[in-house]
Amino acid sequence: MSAPDKTIPALSTQSVDKSFGSLVVAKGISLTLPQGERYALIGPNGAGKTTLINLMTGMLNPDNGRIFLGGDDITTLKPDARVKRGLVRTFQINTLFPHLTALESVTLAICERRGDAGVWWKGLPSYHRDAEEAYGILSSLKLSPVAYKPTHELAYGQQRLLEIALALATKPKVLLLDEPAAGVPHEESSELFSVIAELSKDIAILFIEHDMNVVFRFASRIIVMVGGAILVDGTPDEIAADPRVREVYLGKGHRAHG
Amino acid sequence: MIGPVIGVLFDGFAYGMLLFLLSVGLSVTLGMMNFVNLAHCAFAMLGAYVTVFLMNDLKWPFLATLPFAFLAAAFVSVLLERTLYRRLYRASDLDQVLLTIGLAFVSVAVAAYIFGTVLQPVQMPPYLRGSFNVMGVNFAVYRLFLVAVALAITLILVLTLEYTRFGAQVRAAVDNQRMARGLGINVDGAFAVTFALGSGLAGLGGALAIEIVGLDPSFAFIYLVYVLIVVSVGGLGSIGGSFLAASLIGISDVAGKYYVPELGAFLIYLVMILLLMWRPAGLFGRR
Amino acid sequence: MSLTTDPVSGPYQYLKAQSRWRVLEVAFWLCTLLPYFLFPNYLVLASQIAITALFALSLDLILGYAGIVSLGHAAFFGLGAYAAGILSKHGWGEPITGLIVGGVIAALVGYASSFIISRFRHLTLIMITLGLGLLLHEAANSAHFLTGGADGLQGVKIWKIFGLYGFDLWGYTAYTYSLIVLFLGFLLARRITNSPFGLALRGIRENAVRMPAIGAPSHAHIRKIYTISAAMAGVAGALLAQTTETVALEVLSFQRSADTLVMLVLGGAGMLYGGIVGSAIFMIARDQFSGINPQYWYFWIGLLLIVVVMVLPNGVLGGLKKLFTTWRGPS
Secondary structure (H helix, E strand, O other), X not given: OOOOOOOOOOEEEEEEEEEEOOEEEEEEEEEEEOOOOEEEEEOOOOOOHHHHHHHHHOOOOOOEEEEEEOOEEOOOOOHXXXXXXXXXXXXXXXXXXXXXXXXXXXXXXXXXXXXXXOOOOOOXXXXXXXXXXXXXXXXXXXXXXXXXXXXXXXOHHHHHHHHHHHHHHOOOOEEEEEOOOOOOOHHHHHHHHHHHHOOOOOOEEEEEOOOHHHHHHHOOEEEEEEOXXXXXXXXXXXXXXXXXXXXXXXXXXXXXXO | OOHHHHHHHHHHHHHHHHHHHHHHHHHHHHHHHOOOOOOHHHHHHHHHHHHHHHHHOOOOOHHHHHHHHHHXXXXXXXXXXXXXXXXXXXXXXXXXXXXXXXXXXXXXXXXXXXXXXXXXXXXXXXXXXXXXXXXXXXXXXXXXXXXXXXXXXXXXXXXXXXXXXXXXXHHHHHHOHHHHHHOOOOHHHHHHHHHHHHHHHHXXXXXXXXXXXXXXXXXXXXXXXXXXXXXXXXXXXXXXXXXXXXXXXXXXXXXXXXXXXXXXXXXXXXXXXXXXXXXXXXXXXXX | OOOOOOOOOOHHHHHHHHHOOOHHHHHHHHHOOHHHHHOHHHHHHHHHHHHHHHHHHHHHHHHOOOOOOOOOOHHHXXXXXXXXXXXXXXXXXXXXXXHHHHHHHHHHHHHHHHHHHOOOOHHHHHHHHHHHHHHHHHHHHHOHHHHOHHHOEOOOOXXXXXXXXXXXXXXXXXXXXXXXXXXXXXXHHHHHHOOXXXXXXXXXXXXXXXXXXXXXXXXXXHHHHHHHHHHHHHHHHHHHHHHHOOEOHHHHOHHHHHHHHHHHHHHOOOOOHHHHHHHHHHHHHHHHHHOOOHHHHHHHXXXXXXXXXXHOOOHHHHHHHHHHHHHHOOO
């Protein structure tokens, strides 16, 4: 890969459609995530936000439309191939490896990235550099004290961080965070988002989040989805002022700046 | 020479109806709970032994034993469901497989202990014996009886599922268990009842099977394979799928053994694997 | 395996500690030499145990480490047995190459079927493994000219190992031979489970859905371990054919698949030693009880399975480990 051309978006979709039978979950979704930006994806429950992430990461296949990563068409690639190219997601509900330790989990992701995970004739100690890198990632997320603990013994907030650690281990160019603070107490969630905000500017981030305080503080641009389609996207100020958004979303929940 | 062909088709269809009775309960319960129950045919075997016991030791007439074959299997299955099965609904496939294989092993040994390993002799009443000849084709009375019973039960099942409140609950649970729970349907309760009915039908099927395939303690495993084939080919939770798959497998098994006996059951297994590779969720499966 | 009690200074030391040989392991392998001194009359049984243990170990690789439930693993055991048996019947009785041929044939079929296996899970997977097993069983039954069908394969003659050690009636050679092959297989399995690939397999077992999201080609991993496991099962089958100088149709039976699954789970899956301990317990018990009550053997096996699932989820070894941890006090 040559030096990245800043004008090419990190991730973009072109009129992506998806329906299950008669239920339309995505219609004509076109969005662009420039390099190094932090975008928020918001919308009421059932708006199709997670579905959109599933479509972009290849866990679902779109009926129509195309998906581009750094200018390359990745519409037909399998999920693991997309991860290898730098498109990585986290999950709203912790989907971790309960009986692997935190260190083992992250080491696994690094081995997969480096192509070491197919090696069965050499012991893991020969790959201690992978484990040390994993330890470094865990340290940067303040997880080193629990590195040798099985995942299922970790506190909930630590498991949320481990989700992010797993994603970082794959060296993402684009990170899709599906409610990274879901289930985390309010006071801890902004702490978690500061960690996210401090991530390298080489990583473009699209995150789903319901807490409007967080959204307005961390997103440079906000995309609002309703009923499987993009209603509007704009800067936080534009979104805050948009009457349509107030009507379908902010008006209902009284969450904004509350 | 169309005669033998019709004869094989008829025998195959009758055999298929037997497989249908044996497997329909498993199909519905698997569709609801995704519980891999390898002890299903042990319930069928239980029903069969109840019939043998009532006929040979208590001298009951054959038809009178059938309701008790049904009830005994249903009762024992509820007992086991309440005590063992329900604790493994969320467990891994492996645990479910192990528990139910264990139950099947125990049932085989218990049957061998009580009845011995010999083939059980039963004497069908005169009106179910013999056959009659239509245009050169032999129709065994017992097989006609079997087909009639199976069709009647299919009709009852379909009507129950389509037109009763209980049937609606079962269909909702098979379709989407989580949503059904969300709608306030007592999925566990509906499952327990379905499980009992399904096992009862297996028990009835077992009783009806004695005349066709014989009965010894290996029944619980030999027919398990056929039942699993019917269920996975038909698609989980689909009565129509089970019916069609059972007919297909019954006919191809009988035809295979008639025309290419040297292949044995090879053909059936091959057909099953190819079908599953083509449609992993079965012919009528939705997942 | 848990390291909560040991102070660990860094990731490298941690990995080292994970794969280090423990005293108990060394003691275990020394114990496998005891039959020579304590039970010289039971060496034939001991060699059968070693062979079954190797087969159980191969099942552990796919079931205990990658979470693939197979009800038809005897297919590969039987392929290896028939390959080695038929080879010898047609004039080539050299044992080591026979083992290799058995392993390679099983591996080839394993690799071909792994493309099917890796696509499915749950009931469909169970049915496909079961179906492939039954299919081969029927095929061997029908191919009388090649396999001897239900009468078994007769006329297997195995040459001396390295031209030196002939198979004797007391099973000295058979046990030594089987034990060495088992140990080599164990070393291989141990290396695999302690490798990056082994870590990936545990990832698949723990959360198969998550694997693609960290960039893991799960299907390729599953194909690889399935092939390795098939090869190991094939070697075990070839061992049985060579040490008994006959091949019965039973090597391909569902019963053998189920029995081995029982042994593995009884001992404890996912722990390498579980299959070995489980087959020793199972086969010694069967040998002891078969004289008394052959019919009801499966009653106790069935009961044992129910108990294991209900109260001893990690088998005998898992239970012992738990007992040991409690005894040492919570860390």
